[in-house]
Amino acid sequence: MEYNDLIPELIVTDIEKSRWFYCDLLGFTVEYERPQEKFLFISLRGIQLMLEQGSHHELSTLSYPFGRGMNLTFGVPNIKDVYAQLIAANYPIHRPLERREFQVDQHVVTPQEFAILDPDGYYIRISD
Numbered sequence: 001m002e003y004n005d006l007i008p009e010l011i012v013t014d015i016e017k018s019r020w021f022y023c024d025l026l027g028f029t030v031e032y033e034r035p036q037e038k039f040l041f042i043s044l045r046g047i048q049l050m051l052e053q054g055s056h057h058e059l060s061t062l063s064y065p066f067g068r069g070m071n072l073t074f075g076v077p078n079i080k081d082v083y084a085q086l087i088a089a090n091y092p093i094h095r096p097l098e099r100r101e102f103q104v105d106q107h108v109v110t111p112q113e114f115a116i117l118d119p120d121g122y123y124i125r126i127s128d
Helices: 015-025 056-060 079-088
Strands: 009-012 029-034 039-044 047-053 071-075 095-099 102-104 107-109 112-117 123-127
Touching (some): 009 015, 015 029, 079 123
Parallel strands (some): 009 047, 071 123
Antiparallel strands (some): 029 039
16 A cells, blocks of 8 residues: 555544444545554545544543644545435534635636534545
8 A cells, every 4th residue: 555645643532433434424445453552544545544542641631623723625526425425324514515616826616515523523524
């Protein structure tokens, strides 16, 4: 496996809840795991994340929502399918699916996107 130059590692409260969210709902694949450390390395196309269940000490210094001020954007080719799956699972949508417009140099890009919070409150924007 080839590793990205930047791979965020998120401290989570419940590794199995995070596995369900990222793998079952969003379609990530577990590349490898270290069960004794409650650690997962997951990927979705070109996206790579590390998830590790925090220790009591680490978690005692955090408060929900984790990652305040950080926004993770995941590009997916099937945004409507991902959105529909989250709706079907009754997962809370933070910002509904909409087409946005952004100026990038001399061009205007118009991605569709929506936003959710993962089980620990990390802000996730899904974009096509």
